[in-house]
Amino acid sequence: MSQYLQQQVQNLLAFAGASRSASDAIFIAVMGVTGAGKSTFVSQCTGHDVDVGHGLLSCTSEVAVFDCKVDGRTVYLIDTPGFDDSNFSDRPDFAILQSIAAYLSASYSQNIRIHGVIFLHRITENRVTGSARRNIELMKALCGPDYFPHVALATTHWSTTRESVSKLRDRERLLQVQDAFFKPLLSGGATMFRHDDEAASACRMVRHLINIKDQLGGRVIPPLALQRELVDESKRLDRTAAGRVVMDAAARKFAEAKGEIEALKRAIKQADKVHAETLRQMKEENELIVRTIEKTRENMAIRTREIAQREQELVMRRLDQAHARSKAELAAHEAQLAELEDQVRQLRREAYAAKQKREYGNYSRHENDCPPSYQEAVGEKQAQVAEKQAVVAVAQQRTLEEDILIATIPAMLAAIAPAALACSVM
CATH class of the missing domain: 1.10.287 (Helix Hairpins)
Structure with missing residues (x-):
């Protein structure tokens, strides 16, 4: 096995508490919608192209763990997949949440704490809708209010857009003041950063979370809400706060798909042969969504x-x-x-x-x-x-x-x- 792959396996074991890590090791989860810059962020911290590390292990797990040194401290960055509520066939949200839950609950069961969460959001998002909004909602639910002081919110892609700085600042301000976005997190103690896509900026956020952890002194850092609900409270995944967000989204998507199916049935009766075939394909696509979501309840009604x-x-x-x-x-x-x-x-x-x-x-x-x-x-x-x-x-x-x-x-x-x-x- 290559040295790099061996290191990936060892990192995953360290995160899950199945192998020894340094007593002062730091574990930080990196979250955000696909395209927000998670892999780039991890690369900037580790100094390596982490896409290589997403090869063999990415075919087995949604979660990847990378190690680096920051001010002499061993830091494990846990790269998590982004949620996408528009995709209910290939990688539905409940499947992604189930995979993340497996490793978070395993880690917590072995007394490994997540010392911080870095959530990345593209400042180029003109309207925070769809997948971006879903990722924010799920991150809030997954962390829980008690954990908000250990969250770093970072806007990315400031240097990759031609939009004016004033427009980007206005968008940043909206994220800060609206309840649907970052306001509850900031009010609960989270810190907001501008990530300028440089290594120094990435390490600054890691250092901030390390300092927050060190300021606790002998006090134990609280678990993520999802960890507490699954392990301490023995809740089913669908009864957790994050699970409810996924189930509510699935219910809305289910209703939309069912309504679309009924409308397509009526349209097929009135359409000519050419258009009827296209409508039938659209109907089949919605039926697939319905069947997938119907399985969601069973797939989410599970414990640790x-x-x-x-x-x-x-x-x-x-x-x-x-x-x-x-x-x-x-x-x-x-x-x-x-x-x-x-x-x-x-x-x-x-x-x-x-x-x-x-x-x-x-x-x-x-x-x-x-x-x-x-x-x-x-x-x-x-x-x-x-x-x-x-x-x-x-x-x-x-x-x-x-x-x-x-x-x-x-x-x-x-x-x-x-x-x-x-x-x-x-």
Whole structure:
């Protein structure tokens, strides 16, 4: 297994309390809608391209953990996926919440506290609607008012827009004063930052959260609301504050889809054949949304034990699927490489035959004596072979690492928060 992947596994184990971390280690969750700059933020803190780290492990878990040093302290940045209430088929909100809940409850069960949350929001959002609003609502519910002093709110993309600074400041002001956005968080003790997309700015927010934690002295930092509800209160996921936000959104989406289905049924009866087919496809899409949401209640009506078990099953299923794809890709690349190597050998045989025919009885076996046309063809084909060999080497390394992951992940998952798995089911 590559050193980078090994580090990723160790970071995940440290976050879940299944391996030792420094006694003064800091754990900070990074949240925000996709595109807000979470990966960039983590890269700025760690000094590494974290997209690489989202390779093999991202096919198994929604959560990724990265380590860095800030003022000599070990900091673990927990990169969480953004919620997207518009997508109820590929990655519905309840599935994302379930995955986040699995690791947060496991971590808390092993006495690992989240020392801060950094929430990133694009200042370029002209209107805070849809996914951005949903992520804000869920972050509030997931943290809970008692945790607000340990939240850093950061607006991003200040340097990537051509909009005037005055317009951006007006938008920032609205975020600060409106109850639907950041006002309750700021009133509850959260701090707001402008992130200028530089490493110094990212580390400044991390230092702020470390200072807040250190100012507690001997007092214990409160858990996130989701952790307390799942572990201490043994609530079902759908009965937590964050779960209710997801369920309310699902209920609204369900009503919209059902209404759309009825309207489409009426339209299909009146439409001609060409338009009727399009309307039927739209009806099927809404029916898929309805079926998916109908399963949401069952999928959310679970407690910590079931959350952890389902996450383990999901991790292994995703890894098996990814591994099957990797092996198929490797086999295809190896077949292409073998074909290219055969072509090189054929060209060399043809060059040899042509030279023998041309200089019968007096020829050299050296390749450099081949006719120029064959020399060029062989050179071009060998370049293709070298390129394909490099691709095959990468694919072989990936499948090897996946082989090791498949062998080690079950034990890793079994080690993650046995206390969480042992939680009573009411």
